[in-house]
Amino acid sequence: MARSVSTGQKIGWSIAAWVVALLIFFPILYAVITSLKTEQEAIAGFSLIPSGTFENYVTVQTQRDYFKPFMNSVILSVGSTILALIIAIPSAWAMAFAPTKRTKDILMWMLSTKMMPSVAVLLPIFIIFRTFGLLDSRVGLTIMLTLINLPIVIWMLYTYFREIPGEILEAARMDGASLWKEIVYVLTPMAVPGIASTLLLNIILAWNEAFWTIQLTTTNAAPLTAFIASFSSPQGLFWAKLSAASTMAIAPILILGWFSQKQLVRGLTFGAVK
């Protein structure tokens, strides 16, 4: 950067940027602070200094069995992501390394399935699930989350695989490697970073999915989205407890998210912005 910037200017810009950033982050910060207050403190007016109690975290576990929806969220998001990867990897692979005239059309068609509004197929899915006894089951919801994220997974993998240089493949072929050997020994090691990024982003998306998880569960398979939504009707003093449950629900994914900023752009724009 050849542009010379005076220290004064830099300080000015920095103050402006930090003020904006803290304002945007404030609701999250305030929820964390409130989770460390007692219920009385939580409604006692604005204060950034909590008494530092952890009792809300304990209460949320003992009264509402927080661990169960948490585990459901883990199982559903990881399970659906792995299932989606198993279906998507061969497919993205074939399209990236053995493209035909129709590859682009197939990719666009896959993307178009992501555009279907969930609510338009709410009743058919509900009726199918009820018929097969899949309502409020982890199996049913895993299938659902796999389906809705599959197009994004295929697309993301495709954009990563396409960047693996073809010459390496040809070199392997010249050395007499079969397609299977190419895949196992040559391409897989090069594809691992792309697969890992896709995995990360998809776990985030599945964790935060809040339409089907709320529609298709009641208690058994309910993940954190449905669990937190059940806090929408207030029961007495519950600000601090709600904050504790919220903090625990978003913390793991927030941290994963910080590490996946770049992949987020790529995954959610279907490679249109890199």
Place this chain on the structure above:
Amino acid sequence: MATQNTRTLARLMMAPSVVVLLIWMAVPLAMTLYYSFQNYNLLTPMNVSFAGFFNYQYFYTDPAFFQSIWNTLLLVLGVLAITVIGGTAIALLIDQPIFGQGIVRILVISPFFVMPPVAALIWKNMIMHPGYGVFADIAKFFGLQPIDWFAQYPLFSVIIIVAWQWLPFATLILLTALQSLDSEQKEAAEMDGANFFNRFIYLTIPHLSRAVTVVILIQTIFLLGIYAEILVTTNGGPGYASTNLTFLIYRTARLGYDVGGGAAGGIIAVVLANIVAIFLMRAVGKNLDK
């Protein structure tokens, strides 16, 4: 140089994903279309009969339908306006030489990773609550009457929450685009005497236009389906004041047990989404040809 063998293998590798997505797309949609022509109520599942266009007539002449379309439009346009303008401003700000740029970035993108029910409930209870929220505390500090946001401005409140969730997305995409702007080009413009304002108009805006298009299209797809934020804050009310099309269909289908009416509503949601999708596909498709 793909051999016949390779091609067969490639087809086999693609088969599972194509079959799965084909079923996922065709079966439920066909069922929705079929139900939309049936009198079918989940409370009386024995009395199913052909309804002709009754469901469409019923759903599309309901005053709630027009209000929901209007609300959907306001919600999408309101959030887009806030996120695109705010996102551009914040992206430009973060792109300046500042101290702790990495941390600022992390703080700004964080809301995107907050699941919708949590985001909505934090705003509803901790920020906008008329008695205990931060906004009420600020109003009281200045001796003003606190505003009951969700009763007085229900749709606007939902817009604020959703905009908060999507602002990071717009910022991040625009920032990525901004950082790919060639710094040599910027310097050349600077040397030629272009001031900040001119550089912004003639260099930055044209460069950002593609990213803005992508932001608008992708957000629109997601914004048409806003559901959880409404469910946990206003539940669509008061009346239908904050009911969007998604929420109206959910109300008809799940709370009214009206399969036929919900299906007829679902068909227009599909049509709306498709209109947006066509533009998005064109924007993404261009990139594929490169």
